Amino acid sequence: MEKQLLLGDEALAQGAIDAGLSGVYAYPGTPSTEIMEYVQGSKLAAERNIHRKWSANEKTAMEAAIGMSYAGKRAMVCFKHVGLNVAADAFVNAAVTGVNGGLVVVSADDPSMHSSQNEQDSRFYAKFAMIPILEPSNQQEAYDMAYIAFELSEQLNVPIMIRITTRLAHSRADVVRKAMKQQNEVKLPSDPRQFVLLPAIARRNYKKLLLGQAAMELEAEKSPFNQYIEGANKKMGIITTGIAFNYLMENYPDRVCPYPVLKITQYPLPQKLVSKIYNECDELLILEEGAPVVEEMIRGFLNLGKPVHGRLNGLLPRDGELNPNLVAKSLGMSYYEGNAIPEIVKNRPPSLCQGCGHRDVYADLNEALKEYGTGRVFADIGCYTLGALPPFNAINTTVDMGASITMAKGAADAGLVPAVAVIGDSTFTHSGMTGLLDAVLENAPITVIISDNSTTGMTGGQDSSALGKILEICKGIGVDPEHIHVTTPLHKNHEENVALIKKELAYQGVSVIIPQRECIQTFARRKREEKKNA
Amino acid sequence: MKSDIILAGVGGQGILSIAAAIGLAAVKENLYIKQAEVHGMSQRGGDVQSNLRISDKPIASDLIPAGKATLILSVEPMESLRYLPLLSENGWLVTNSTPFNNITDYPSTESIIAEIKKVKNHIIIDADAIAKEAGSSRASNIVMLGAASPFLDMPFESIEDGIRQLFGRKGADVVETNLKALRAGRAYTEKNS
Structure with missing residues (x-):
């Protein structure tokens, strides 16, 4: 093929x-x-x-x-x-x-x-x-x-x-x-x-x-994906997992490593192959992308065996991705380091797109919250998490999918009133609905803003399970319909939207505000496709 | 043959189209290729880069090691400097001169140009202006590809074919505009290097 x-x-x-x-x-x-x-x-x-x-x-x-x-x-x-x-x-x-x-x-x-x-x-x-x-x-x-x-x-x-x-x-x-x-x-x-x-x-x-564990290990022992590559220099044996193998080999232009290498790509860890490299070599170096999972197993809690090098003894960083240079350093190899980044180069963090509805939501919310002070906005996972950065500095927490509503409730339980949750439409149907039910059952004094851009935005605009359903879901969960509002987050509606948020912040129960405006990216994509198909 | 290319820019500037065009050319030349891209959060107006490696031998790492890149191709001037630690001693830096200023502390254009000029081999090109002349301001990334093409160690015809494949489904006009942009970029480098 x-x-x-x-x-x-x-x-x-x-x-x-x-x-x-x-x-x-x-x-x-x-x-x-x-x-x-x-x-x-x-x-x-x-x-x-x-x-x-x-x-x-x-x-x-x-x-x-x-x-x-x-x-x-x-x-x-x-x-x-x-x-x-x-x-x-x-x-x-x-x-x-x-x-x-x-x-x-x-x-x-x-x-x-x-x-x-x-x-x-x-x-x-x-x-x-x-x-x-x-x-x-x-x-x-x-x-x-x-x-x-x-x-x-x-x-x-x-x-x-x-x-x-x-x-x-x-x-x-x-x-x-x-x-x-x-x-x-x-x-x-x-x-x-x-x-x-x-x-x-x-x-x-x-x-x-x-x-069944024995059969699984046997499969790993005989798997063609796990390879033992002989090497003449037995002072060191190297175990790689996943893509760490590539970073090792990158350092040998002819792709021949002088040390024995055990390339692991199928688990459970094959004991015979690991024993072979352990017995053959004086010391071991473990290269794995992610946590020191294999390293910890081989090293053991008491670390009584042969020297095992890797992320746990500091030869490699404990966190972060590997790359060819980190691996080279761990092997004591030197390399040309290139020129430094000039000082004038500034960080360029990601930001909400120009024209994005979340921008207006934060402009409205910041204004409405002025009288209460900062520190009471519980946000969630999505594009709107970028509201944590300047110029908005609008949110105070991001933990996991759905945690905005439940954390706002917990904070309100503690006496932080009003507490505000900001969550996207897709995140709401992912894990927000059950938390909203908790809040409704206790009529917690929280204001939930479901910033609805009608898509799963951060990952590139996939279909949102929430599309066209949020209002009915909130009613069904038991939020008082008088305290559910659908708004349009546009600059021209700023005053009106601020006033509405202020009113609901003052309400001692669950309110839901649903600012609704299509993601600027999916909007542009849809228009391009409509033009193409016209 | 071996080209290790850093494609640099800001999310949304179209560096993946450049990568795709080179990739198609490399496949046609029957070369090995690895191309690491950035997807996700940084695409929202943050700095983005793609590591594009092409070789006649199998490639090990998806990432280019420090000091090994043969080319930095940047569609934005400040971004061209962010990857200097990766550039090899004799590597080329080819960059667009038009800033994309979406941060509050963006440095002065003069200071950026001064830093770029410290790099031994560099080409600074106003790709936006040349793209406009070629008939589409959206083709500035393809002008950049043309400007960098002499350093790619690949027949120019294969890159032209890459453009034809990439834009083919958008119609003959779009293909022609992009080929014009590609050739204009190449002509600039041939005159100025």
């Missing part, structure tokens, strides 16, 4: 399509978004009627995929690392139910926090759930691993995690495809109670999961 230039995300998507995927379930989140977008744009996926609509959040996505697996078909779930926190209940228990159709969970980590609030390492989750991980080191492996992961899942009777990081997710390279597989037919699990996690059945399933 001919070569295609694909992002790591796209390679995963294509590999899954070719592997007989029947459904992909996801919520947008950098750096995972392009997996679903690729499937949505794929003619082949449309022809094969592969499910490819966004879910309301990562938990609903994970559960739908478990349902598809229950029905015998191959399903894939995709989200960013913090999305796995949202899906964690379903994810961990899916290891206990086991699978029927192959089930693959793609978690895209963001070390260095390019677009995230933390850099948690998803491999901890897979270890916690006791399932295998595939961690591709390049785009071709991303394709190949997605291609085999479903079979591996069916064979081992557990979900398989594919863990990638930002640089692979968002880097393009050539990928060669394999032959297309058929989708599975609908077929119920042979044991009708496999997915019933009543304690008695769960205990039985859990023992099966524990017994």
